[in-house]
Amino acid sequence: MFKSKYNNIIIYVSAFVVIILIAFAFLRNNAHSITLNQAKQLVQKHQISKVIATRQYTYLDTSHGYYKIASSQVTPKLFENYQVHIQNDKDPLLYILIVVLILGIGSLLFRLMQKKQYFTDNKTSPTANTQNEIQNDLPIEVVRPNISFEDIGGLAEVKSELEEIINFLKNPIKYHRFGAKLPRGVLLIGPPGIGKTMIAKALAHEADVSFFYQSGAAFVQIYVGMGAKRVHELFKAAKNNSPAIIFIDEIDAVGKKRDGAQNDEREATLNQLLTEMDGFEDSSDIVVVGATNKINVLDDALLRSGRFDRRIFVELPTKQERNSILEKYLRNIPNNVDTHKIAETTVGFSGAALATLVNEATLLTIRQNYSQVATEHFFQVKDKVMFGKRKILMLSDKQKAYRVCYQAGKAVIATFFDIHFDKLLLSNDQITPPTNMPAVKSELQIRVKMLLAGMAACDLKFNQHSDNAQADLKAAKDIVSKMLYVYGMGDVLMPNENAKTEMLEALFQEVKNILKELNQIVAYAESILEDEECITKQQINKKLDALL
Ligand code: ADP
Numbered sequence: 371m372f373k374s375k376y377n378n379i380i381i382y383v384s385a386f387v388v389i390i391l392i393a394f395a396f397l398r399n400n401a402h403s404i405t406l407n408q409a410k411q412l413v414q415k416h417q418i419s420k421v422i423a424t425r426q427y428t429y430l431d432t433s434h435g436y437y438k439i440a441s442s443q444v445t446p447k448l449f450e451n452y453q454v455h456i457q458n459d460k461d462p463l464l465y466i467l468i469v470v471l472i473l474g475i476g477s478l479l480f481r482l483m484q485k486k487q488y489f490t491d492n493k494t495s496p497t498a499n500t501q502n503e504i505q506n507d508l509p510i511e512v513v514r515p516n517i518s519f520e521d522i523g524g525l526a527e528v529k530s531e532l533e534e535i536i537n538f539l540k541n542p543i544k545y546h547r548f549g550a551k552l553p554r555g556v557l558l559i560g561p562p563g564i565g566k567t568m569i570a571k572a573l574a575h576e577a578d579v580s581f582f583y584q585s586g587a588a589f590v591q592i593y594v595g596m597g598a599k600r601v602h603e604l605f606k607a608a609k610n611n612s613p614a615i616i617f618i619d620e621i622d623a624v625g626k627k628r629d630g631a632q633n634d635e636r637e638a639t640l641n642q643l644l645t646e647m648d649g650f651e652d653s654s655d656i657v658v659v660g661a662t663n664k665i666n667v668l669d670d671a672l673l674r675s676g677r678f679d680r681r682i683f684v685e686l687p688t689k690q691e692r693n694s695i696l697e698k699y700l701r702n703i704p705n706n707v708d709t710h711k712i713a714e715t716t717v718g719f720s721g722a723a724l725a726t727l728v729n730e731a732t733l734l735t736i737r738q739n740y741s742q743v744a745t746e747h748f749f750q751v752k753d754k755v756m757f758g759k760r761k762i763l764m765l766s767d768k769q770k771a772y773r774v775c776y777q778a779g780k781a782v783i784a785t786f787f788d789i790h791f792d793k794l795l796l797s798n799d800q801i802t803p804p805t806n807m808p809a810v811k812s813e814l815q816i817r818v819k820m821l822l823a824g825m826a827a828c829d830l831k832f833n834q835h836s837d838n839a840q841a842d843l844k845a846a847k848d849i850v851s852k853m854l855y856v857y858g859m860g861d862v863l864m865p866n867e868n869a870k871t872e873m874l875e876a877l878f879q880e881v882k883n884i885l886k887e888l889n890q891i892v893a894y895a896e897s898i899l900e901d902e903e904c905i906t907k908q909q910i911n912k913k914l915d916a917l918l
Pocket of ligand 1: 523569661
């Protein structure tokens, strides 16, 4: 950032110097002064091609130079054979023209140098700022997306939640007549690559309204006020094209919680966004759709009523949804792929990862000269599919069985001890009770039991567990350590090193015993996770109530 600021200063200074030099060259009077005698000689030798008279000087243009002599020295008689051109000493129009020309050339030069700077910066070290600056340079464009809900695989719940907004945008009069108000902000929450941008585009398409896309990062500028200006421009453009959908991707880049640290630019941008949203007239028919991966980092002001008060959680696709996404992508590709089989083994894949998987398998088919894509091709490319920095592997049947058992154990213990959670997914999902509230010893013990439950369930069923226990085990150890050595919750206030092992082992045994008792419930949870890749606390509670 400093490098870029420093470079900008250099560009400004050099542009200024160039402008001064050009101005100097233009305005400099480059005629040589001559004496009256020399002028007379030029006349006698007929060397003068043009005579220009101003109030101060008379200029003589010859084939070998340009000369001047004070007008007060010459008599009109001297140039009686010439047509004398009269000119004002200072033609203001000429000066204005020159100044405009200089400013024009100067700013052109400045922009050219700035563009060159972006490219060199991006080639060497693509910093967020230079990229933002480029984005900031991009005009705010209105688009009419041609993606429809049909093109999106799965996400049925999300689509139905958006149905009302579509109807509203299509028939505003009907809704206005009842005094109904359009939700101003919809927040799509979910991991990257899951189709949030697609949904927003499809929303605009289905409602047949204009679509404006901006990334939150594009608002974060180095210069205070730039981000806010861009927000204002965006909303202005949307109002001029209403009804419209404004989509702000990665809204957390602008809307992060104000944590006390001074960041004038971000604050100004966020305030502008809030002001624009509050300033919507009820009839403006504009919906702002924000996308984020992490709702918990968003500033409360954004989530207040009248702003982003509709929240839609977009989750990783389930087995059926993965199947439908795969079918969509294979629609126009010659294939005999068993999509159910692929869907079965791609737990944790997002829509984007599935699209990449299909593409990789197709490329492999072409490389190997087959006439159609086969299931086998998917398995051959599975290791190639990267998702962000983390590689997701397709699960084998055995790995899946371990994962199902692990999550089932965790969900059952969490429900048994009434730990807060709505549902647990098969895809490495965590149960994260709020940690910022004070907890007593028994509550912390329960938390540790929940963290050890997956391992306990697998040990009971398979006599071993898999390496996905790593994160939970670490979290369990951390809590036990704190309980013993920070909160003084051991048998004695200053326990020795063994105390940690003892406490962990004791809690692990307790969990195992509970799970043994509840083995029917665990089996039930496993069957649900196997089929739906997701289980709710409510489902387990129902079974528990029936049993206990
Ligand atoms: P996000 O905005 O959540 O990061 P995108 O909407 O940009 O995700 O999705 C990236 C790409 O992944 C899309 O262009 C599309 O090709 C594919 N994709 C994601 N989800 C789906 C889905 N449910 N159905 C079909 N394709 C999907």
